[in-house]
Amino acid sequence: MYRYILRRLLLTIPVLLGLTVIVFLIMSLIPGDPALAILGSYATPENLARLRAELGLDLPLPQQYLVWLGNILQGDFGRSYTLNRPVLDEVLERFSATLILAGTSLAICVVLGVVAGIVSAVRQYGWADRIITLLVLIGISVPAFWLGMLMILLFAVELRWFPVSGMYAIYGGGDLPDLLRHLILPATALAVVAAGVIARLTRSNMLEVLRQDYIRTARAKGLDERRVVFGHAFKVALVNLIPVIGVQAGFVIGGAVYIETVFQWPGIGRMLVNAISTRDILLVQGGVLVVAASYVLFNLCADLLQHWLDPRIKA
């Protein structure tokens, strides 16, 4: 088991290395560079050349990459051109904000999705099932950023229950209730689509399991319905849900890009968007590395969890 985990972790190294090469090449292929982005309309060839030399952008591409790689191996992620601050500080700070948002959101969508899916399966074709199916359809179809804006208008501007944007209050904030107040709207907006997907899959998995012989046996021996559904059926359905939740975790982190922009959440998605538009290649590399590494880890965790739930599935 430990050897398996170790092997999976070692396998991520070439994946990440290949990824950084691709990101580096793409960033060099798109026109414009950090010097052009910094100088804007003052970018005369002369000014550009001077600033490029100062930023080390005048070196040949492979050399730029090797310099970067050499620094990374020594734990130095470099300094962001545009933020004038160590890349690692920025990336870790931003990534922890994203984890808080995405983690909360994932918790919300798993709870909502699983509960809705179970209710809907148990009450197949009943009114609860119809309402849930309709809501799920709406949830999957609504763009998260648009839902976010509507939620801001209703809950923050009209009702003033929650703050519009940010992660903490500007004054006197910084504690847990403050964080929660800022978290509820973006986390919910982000959770809606994934909750819909999870609800659909929970429903179909549950329906399949509920039709199995051993469920009929359980009912026949007089178990109450609650134990049949939760004790026997759901446990089995869960095995198939775990990888889906793993994939949704990646989806939630990806979706955070829009939601972070709408709610000004200081997360890594918004950072990457800015870094790409200002051609801040070191920041893009650092950000992509962390996101990709976390994605690989999520999937590993999901696989291990599935194996633990159902040892027949080879981890």
Place this chain on the structure above:
Amino acid sequence: MKCSIRHVGAWLVPALLALPLQAHAQTPPNVLVVGQIAEPKSLDPAQVTAVNDFRIVMNLYDGLVRYRDGTLDVEPALATEWDISDDGTVYTFTLRDDVTFHDGSTFDAEAVVFNFERMLDEEHPYHDTGPFPLAFFFSAVDDVEATGEYEVQFTLNEPYAPFLSNLAYPTGLIVSPAAVQEHGDEFGRHPSGTGPFKFEEWISNSRVVASRNDDYWDGPPPLEAVVFRPITDANTRVAEMLAGGIDLMVEVPPDNVAMFAEDPMFEVYEQAGPHLWFLILNLREGPFADKRMRQAINYAIDKRTLVEDVLQGTAEVAAGPTPPAFSWAHNEQLEPYPYNPERARELINEAGFEGAELMFYVTEGGSGMLDPIPMGTAIQADLNAVGLNVEIETYEWNTFLGEVNPGLEGKADMAQMAWMTNDPDTLPFLALRTDAMPDQGGFNSGYYSNPEVDKLLEQARRSTDQDERAALYKEMQTIVHEDAPWAFIANWKQNAVATANIESFRLQPSFFLLLHDVAKP
């Protein structure tokens, strides 16, 4: 056990409902919260290039000179007076002797010398605290010398009239040498100047806080503190304004200006600035080598509709290459080309370019570009109406600059462009002279060349007399208006919205955000 879910629900629902009841904090009294459009890149004035960052640094630092309130005329600041040698190459400034930096160190002539040498001298021990992208604002400076404890002398390598105006620009703001020595290349995050507000903290992606400088040489500001919040999404910025999370926001989207104007809770501010939005025309090849075609374009575009409908009144129609915000240098005799499609068609027929195919470069956004795609398509429709076939290619801003700045030859007939400058010299000198062609390091991407204009611009740059300079610029504008190397479209009016209780706030034609006098009782 039986009703456990219901039990949890019975606790959870009121708990969730109770959260919002702790109503979120409104902005505190006497503290101004400003909605910025982005996170600042640095708070080192020698390093920043964006208006967004200027808005903060202008309140933390002073320059030797500054723009007089509501104008682009230069007045004393850290220097009380100055003397210019007859040949216009030696500037001697007398400095205030009662100023200390926020970190407690003394402001004197040596501090000024440190500032300019750090930026301009590659051998300076603190030159590596850069880069200093706008250092070329002072490339005419040959030598800076402290000629007394409170007297400093700049020697220029040639007469350079915009020098004083450039000193009033953020690149000329004076930082504390002691703080640079202490923080090195981290100075941009630990700024120290002499300005009306002292830097307190910078929480990345959340806020920059500055508090009142009680010892400010020009009188302490009424506000206790200012908080700058980066809110990149315009809709979110508007929502924060409506919800009371900020007191002041700049760059209000045109769609929302009317809503704020009608609401007595808010006050809308507007100020035209030294900005010009224009089309670069390619004079080297194709239809626009013919002056009649260039004039035809200027007649064919309905600029009034562009500024009133597309930009919803957030800009004014431009008449020529020099924006009216440079009141002393702007030629008021010049009228914008009227919208006259008939005249345009006549000129196109005379020139024999009926039905010509034109390639038009449009950007998706960018500094000062306003609403480039709707503006581009409206212009395309106007030109189609006079029988020209315009094809649009759109580019993301950085790519666009990479295509347009090296020149339009072989690529396009026309391209959008906008400039915001601090001196009437800058734009025409960099973009309309024969010696400013792209291959010579200039921005004359349409290859305009008129020896008369070259002469006037060189002469204006060498003169140190404002009246003489004004006359030269006015003559230049008349010629350029007639030659029409560009289609002159719009001068942007900067806007801002503040809550109604904010007092003594005004926007500046420099587009700086000056908060020294602002009060929030």
